[in-house]
Amino acid sequence: MHANAAFWRQSSSVDNAYNHHLKKTMWPIRLNLLQKLQLMGYCFRDMPDDKHVETDSGKKSYLMESKDEAKRLDIKTDPDELRQQATWCNIRPGTKVLDVGCGPGRTTSILHSMLQPGGSIVGVDFSEERVSHAKRLFGNIPGVDFKVRDFTKPMDDLGSFDIVWVRFVLEYFKRESPEIVRNLISNLNPDGQLCLLDLDYNCLNHYELPSRMNDIIHRFMERLEERHNFDPYAGRKLYSYLFDLGFRDIEMNLMAHHLIYGEIRPEDEFNWIKKLEVASSHMRDIFNDYPGGYDAFFTDFKTFFHDPRRFTYTPIIMARGKKPLG
DSSP: OHHHHHHHHHHHHHHHHHHHHHHHHSOSSOOOHHHHHHHHHHHHHHOOSSSSOBOTTSOBOOTTOSTTHHHHHHHHOOHHHHHHHHHHTTOOTTOEEEEETOTTSHHHHHHHHHTTTTOEEEEEESOHHHHHHHHHHHTTSTTEEEEEOOTTSOOGGGOOEEEEEEESOGGGOTTTHHHHHHHHGGGEEEEEEEEEEEESSTTOOEETOOHHHHHHHHHHHHHHHHHHOOOTTOGGGHHHHHHHTTOEEEEEEEEEEEEEESSOOHHHHHHHHHHHHHHHHTOGGGGTTSTTHHHHHHHHHHHHHHOTTOEEEEEEEEEEEEOOOO
16 A cells, blocks of 8 residues: 555656646647648658658667657646556556656556566667757766667667566558567566557547548658558558567457547647648649649638537557567
């Protein structure tokens, strides 16, 4: 009883401290999926046709890269949702965890609070900027460490862990995903567990969306797949990644990540409409076949999104499995 009480006190302390930080430094309006699309739209202007490319310095470029990406990743993290998913993945006191694609570290810090007493966590990300951000905010917490790593390559030097956590990562690595999962086997203890969590049918679930508007949105996501290595269907592939590599005791789960119905909330109205506006402005050619072009599409989408009959959702699929034998 005392251990549980201490856990929730610590979790609440982490959230309260971080919320204070957000109020001082982050955007005043909570971000969601269409804010991803805005940043994607910015990338379309400047990036070549491959999402992850090597720069002159040998560093990887990232589809969502912008000066505000650390803020976006911070603000979109829902601690209650995260804890629910982590509990299903057997994140518990005394566990040693590797957080792959840790970003600015907020998820890492919340997972760490669930590992106490006695647990530890290492967060890895290829972005030096976001790792520096994570170290600045959470690096002084005992049992938390952050490292810059290209997780598309083996990371044997990090050692082995009870749990390797990979959440909202593989969707940005459509081609590399199977090899990323294969490489992470070496980071698991003999009975260690790999946990993969990703969205499925990303941005594509709207009812009842007129067919012409639906076609535009599908073409938008197809362009992300073709030119930027983004995978809107990452979630449905997680089971096959584990199965094909011989993971043991595989289990699957599913929950809602986005769920919008009824009267539109002001924050959803701002987030979705503004993001669509910005992202679409960098892909005008997609709207050439739409009656009335871009302006007509945008007006029609706003009308649809303000209709309380509208239903929009995105599922998150979760997969876990024990390290293969041999």
